[in-house]
Every structure is written in C-alpha cells, then in structure tokens.
Amino acid sequence: MIRAEHIVKSFDGRVVLNDISADFAPGITNLIIGQSGSGKTVLLKSLVGLHKIDSGNIYYNDVCFNRLPFKERKAIREEVGMIFQGGALLDSSNVEENVRLPLDLFTTMSMSEKRDRVNFCLKRVNLGDVNHLYPAEISGGMIKRVAIARAIVLNPKYLFCDEPNSGLDPMTSVLIDNLIQEITQEYNITTIINTHDMNSVMEIGEHIIFIHQGQKWWEGTKHDILHADNRELNDFVFASAMAKRAREVEM
Known part of the structure; x- marks a missing residue:
C-alpha cells in the first residue's frame, strides 16, 4: 500500500x-x-x-x-521496481546483463544464483533464448518485456x-x-x-x-x-x- x-x-x-x-x-x-x-x-x-x-x-x-x-x-x-518510458536498457549490455544489473548492485548472490534468477524472470515475461542479444537486436515490445523482467528481478513490493x-x-x-x-x-x-x-x-x-x-x-x-x-x-x-x-x- x-x-x-x-x-x-x-x-x-x-x-x-x-x-x-x-x-x-x-x-x-x-x-x-x-x-x-x-x-x-x-x-x-x-x-x-x-x-x-x-x-x-x-x-x-x-x-x-x-x-x-x-x-x-x-x-x-x-x-521498488521501475519500468521507464523507453525501457532504459543499457545499449552496451546484453539482455542477461541488463536484467542482472539490480542483482549485481544490491545482492551478494553468486553468479549461478543470479543467472537462475535472470532466467526465471525472462521466462516469466515469455522471453527465451535472448540472453546474449543486445537491445539493438530485439523489437520494441521485447525491450519492454526485458525492462519488466529487470524491474521484478529483486521481487519488488x-x-x-x-x-x-x-x-x-x-x-x-x-x-x-x-x-x-x-x-x-x-x-x-x-x-x-x-x-x-x-x-x-x-x-x-x-x-x-x-x-x-x-x-x-x-x-x-x-x-x-x-x-x-x-x-x-x-x-x-x-x-x-x-x-x-x-x-x-x-x-
């Protein structure tokens, strides 16, 4: 609330x-x-x-x-999770790195734990086999779904x-x-x-x-x-x- x-x-x-x-x-x-x-x-x-x-x-x-x-x-x-108007993905980072960013900044999870969490969130937004693609290589709708995955990766309230x-x-x-x-x-x-x-x-x-x-x-x-x-x-x-x-x- x-x-x-x-x-x-x-x-x-x-x-x-x-x-x-x-x-x-x-x-x-x-x-x-x-x-x-x-x-x-x-x-x-x-x-x-x-x-x-x-x-x-x-x-x-x-x-x-x-x-x-x-x-x-x-x-x-x-x-708090944020979804920005344009997606606000980092152009120089691939999808997995973009979604993983909050985990890198705010957790002490191991790399394998982070990868599992990233894959879970990408699956939740119906994205598969895109981990190593860059924002320029995916559609606008996919960018928004990646942004949603990143926004929920820390289990926000x-x-x-x-x-x-x-x-x-x-x-x-x-x-x-x-x-x-x-x-x-x-x-x-x-x-x-x-x-x-x-x-x-x-x-x-x-x-x-x-x-x-x-x-x-x-x-x-x-x-x-x-x-x-x-x-x-x-x-x-x-x-x-x-x-x-x-x-x-x-x-």
Whole structure:
C-alpha cells in the first residue's frame, strides 16, 4: 500500500501538484491519467522519491517515506521496481546483463544464483533464448518485456511504470498491459502506472486517478469512467481515443 496525503509540489514558484491525496492498493493496477502537463508524471516521480515534495506525506504501508533519513529511504527504494518510458536498457549490455544489473548492485548472490534468477524472470515475461542479444537486436515490445523482467528481478513490493506502452503497436500494448496486470496480481505488488493510453485504461484500469491542472479531478474504475459526469475527464477520454485512432491509421 502506498498512500499520498495532501501532496504539494512546485517548480520555480509554479504549483504543479496541488493538495493531492490518494491510496494505491496492492494486487491491483493503479493508473494515473491526464493530459500532458497535468502533473501526472510529477506525481509518479514524487511518489517514488525522485522529486522532493513541498508539503504533505507519502506512506509506504505505515512508514512515512518522505520523512525518513536517506539510509532508510534507500532500503525502501530497494523494494521498488521501475519500468521507464523507453525501457532504459543499457545499449552496451546484453539482455542477461541488463536484467542482472539490480542483482549485481544490491545482492551478494553468486553468479549461478543470479543467472537462475535472470532466467526465471525472462521466462516469466515469455522471453527465451535472448540472453546474449543486445537491445539493438530485439523489437520494441521485447525491450519492454526485458525492462519488466529487470524491474521484478529483486521481487519488488512496489512497481512504478512510466508510459509502458509508449511507441508500441496496439497488439503489443495489450500484451504488455496484461503482463503487468498478471505480475501485479501474482505477486501482490503495489503497481502504479502513468499513462495516457485509453486502451490501457479500459483493459486494466482497476483504480484510476485523473489529474487535471495539478489536482485530483476524478477517481474510479474502468467501469465508472464511461459514465462519469465530469466534463474535463470526458474531454480527455474523447481526445485520447481520437489520437489513438489516428496513430493506428498511420500504422
């Protein structure tokens, strides 16, 4: 469980997050949606500790994360997995080395133990015989699956995903969505996904926060969203659906 209480964040005197409170439960897919510039990425980065908030509190279970000393915050960060927008694989490292990186940094496992763990995670994301390939040799969808494998290699309690479907075709996007949801449920992870993809919202939106101009404007599920009496949300849903359709036509 991650809980945000009255989060305020400003940059150069401009308020980007204004009094946002929300609970993110484990075992379900928690989505943050909103237009570009709405503050959703800042909220995600604030929750994971990449941005220092101006006021409010962020709790990981019952621990107030933002008030911990650096060493204790570091211990919680080791329980966090991150999936970045472009995958963020190291181009000079092969797939096995990319997935193994957190094990090299944060564990004392033997090389054979690390290899077993890497192979388990790659198998979990339905990748085989790719250990010695480099990022330039695999597809965009495979890169995202390698990124997921790396994110779960330390058995995280918390998983943060920044636009995990960015740049993917619709079919691959659905596969990535379903994979993230399956892993979330299987390991009871607190998963928070930042997205503007309405297909993702309607596929896996078990808990959705809509951010508008730095404020929490709406909260609900994928079943609620189509019947919401909220003009800004409705405008966002319509515009996102039209943009998605235009991209699919271009493909």
